Amino acid sequence: MDFAGAFSPANLVFLMDGLYITLIVAFVSIILSFIIGVVVGVIRYAEVPVLSPVMFFLVELIRNLPLLLIIFFVRFALPEIGIKLGLITAAIAALTVFEAAMIAEIVRGGLAAVDKGQIEAARSSGLSSFQTLWHIVLPQGLRHMVPPLVSQFISLLKDTSLATIVALPELMHNAKIVMGQKESYTIPILLMVALMYFVVNYLLSLVSRRLEHKTV
Amino acid sequence: MIDFHQVEKHYGHFHVLKSIDLHVEEGEVVVVVGPSGSGKSTMLRCINRLETITSGGLTVDGITVNERKTDINKLRKEIGMVFQHFNLYPHKKVIDNITLAPVKVLGLPKAEAEKTAMYYLEKVGIADKAQSYPNQLSGGQQQRVAIARGLAMKPKIMLFDEPTSALDPEMVGEVLDVMRNLAREGMTMVVVTHEMGFAKEVADRVIFMDQGQIVEEAAPAEFFASPKEERTRTFLSRVLSH
Numbered sequence: 001m002d003f004a005g006a007f008s009p010a011n012l013v014f015l016m017d018g019l020y021i022t023l024i025v026a027f028v029s030i031i032l033s034f035i036i037g038v039v040v041g042v043i044r045y046a047e048v049p050v051l052s053p054v055m056f057f058l059v060e061l062i063r064n065l066p067l068l069l070i071i072f073f074v075r076f077a078l079p080e081i082g083i084k085l086g087l088i089t090a091a092i093a094a095l096t097v098f099e100a101a102m103i104a105e106i107v108r109g110g111l112a113a114v115d116k117g118q119i120e121a122a123r124s125s126g127l128s129s130f131q132t133l134w135h136i137v138l139p140q141g142l143r144h145m146v147p148p149l150v151s152q153f154i155s156l157l158k159d160t161s162l163a164t165i166v167a168l169p170e171l172m173h174n175a176k177i178v179m180g181q182k183e184s185y186t187i188p189i190l191l192m193v194a195l196m197y198f199v200v201n202y203l204l205s206l207v208s209r210r211l212e213h214k215t216v
Numbered sequence: 217m218i219d220f221h222q223v224e225k226h227y228g229h230f231h232v233l234k235s236i237d238l239h240v241e242e243g244e245v246v247v248v249v250g251p252s253g254s255g256k257s258t259m260l261r262c263i264n265r266l267e268t269i270t271s272g273g274l275t276v277d278g279i280t281v282n283e284r285k286t287d288i289n290k291l292r293k294e295i296g297m298v299f300q301h302f303n304l305y306p307h308k309k310v311i312d313n314i315t316l317a318p319v320k321v322l323g324l325p326k327a328e329a330e331k332t333a334m335y336y337l338e339k340v341g342i343a344d345k346a347q348s349y350p351n352q353l354s355g356g357q358q359q360r361v362a363i364a365r366g367l368a369m370k371p372k373i374m375l376f377d378e379p380t381s382a383l384d385p386e387m388v389g390e391v392l393d394v395m396r397n398l399a400r401e402g403m404t405m406v407v408v409t410h411e412m413g414f415a416k417e418v419a420d421r422v423i424f425m426d427q428g429q430i431v432e433e434a435a436p437a438e439f440f441a442s443p444k445e446e447r448t449r450t451f452l453s454r455v456l457s458h
Contacts (some may be wrong), residue, residue, distance in 0.1 A: 115303075117301055117303040118305065120297075120299065120303065121297075121303035121305070122305075122316075122317075123292070124264050124266060124292055124295070124297040125292065125293075125296075125297075125316070125317035125321065125365070125366075125369060126289045126290070126292040126317055126321040126369065127316075127320060127321060128289055131320055131321075135316060135320065136305055139307050140305075140306070143307075
């Protein structure tokens with residue numbers, strides 16, 4: 001084990017570059033998949049004719065495919081039909097599609113868990129179904145959603161490492177290159193990478209715990 | 217004010233309401249009693265279309281409830297409803313529970329809605345709880361807030377669906393007091409309840425339902441002193457014996 005050699009300034013900077021890409025890809029994917037997931041989840045919940053069954057089909061299709069397949073599809077299949085995306089954009093697109101399907105299910109489940117009596121009280125006072133959704137069901141449903149949403153975001157952050165297979169220069173990808181220099185670097189670098197993932201994800205769950213306290 | 221004409225309702229094979237004929241006058245207090253599963257709550261919930269009917273006619277204030285072109289949200293403005301489990305919005309303060317519908321449905325300015333809300337909170341005796349959240353209140357207080365919430369829409373009719381069934385015994389009285397006052401002021405009320413004392417004292421008319429049918433209806437004095445139907449007598453002997 002060569003900790004000193006493995007943690008040379010050049011290596012650490014290279015790892016930080018990877019972490020930076022990981023965070024950018026994860027951050028953008030989280031924002032986009034959250035927005036899309038909420039919209040799709042609400043449509044699924046609201047049982048809109050035609051639209052809801054179509055969303056149901058898409059969500060089920062995506063949820064039952066491996067993320068790696070979706071990454072391959074975006075990276076290798078889309079260019080075949082003329083859609084060429086940069087490496088980072090392709091990774092974000094694949095992660096967003098996959099995570100949005102997961103989040104849609106969390107959102108639908110959270111909304112469905114709101115007590116039916118709440119809806120009856122709101123509707124019987126003359127509120128429309130949209131007003132009831134907006135003022136009563138969504139705010140209460142969000143509380144049910146915070147814990148599963150955060151674990152989904154943590155999964156997403158970890159799943160960015162799958163994009164290493166299409167040579168996205170994220171943390172895992174760069175770690176592999178550093179480890180390739182010397183066998184004695186393997187353990188130090190893996191420990192360092194583990195520490196980086198852990199710190200970021202643990203901070204995320206701390207934020208979520210505060211959020212839960214605030215909303216409940 | 218409320219007119220049921222030969223109303224039938226089925227849940228799949230289950231016949232919940234059987235040829236219901238009921239007429240409620242403006243200002244009248246009608247109390248509906250009967251065993252669990254007799255269809256009394258379902259009948260009540262048909263009035264504001266929380267339940268739909270299978271056939272027959274149902275009009276409220278001259279408006280046909282189950283018709284495509286009926287604007288149900290407009291009709292519901294006129295009908296307040298109080299539930300067994302209160303159904304206050306847990307994420308909103310008491311005052312915001314009450315002002316939500318007046319602001320969003322009636323379009324009242326927030327300040328005016330709050331003034332009205334305070335007036336009704338005063339009336340049900342818990343103005344000091346305006347800034348509390350529902351889970352900080354006792355069951356009896358929550359139900360009084362729910363009544364204030366219904367009244368703040370200034371409805372023509374108030375529906376009560378077993379309003380005291382989920383309360384601890386010592387809190388039943390405070391809720392019934394509020395309802396009694398409301399009845400005195402001339403509100404049109406339909407009350408589904410197991411409180412026979414309330415029915416005796418406050419009702420203009422008592423309806424007895426069993427197995428989806430209205431078995432008997434009479435003024436309370438007559439209803440409790442000399443029920444005509446065998447099923448009514450059996451029911452009364454069970455609920456009044458203890």
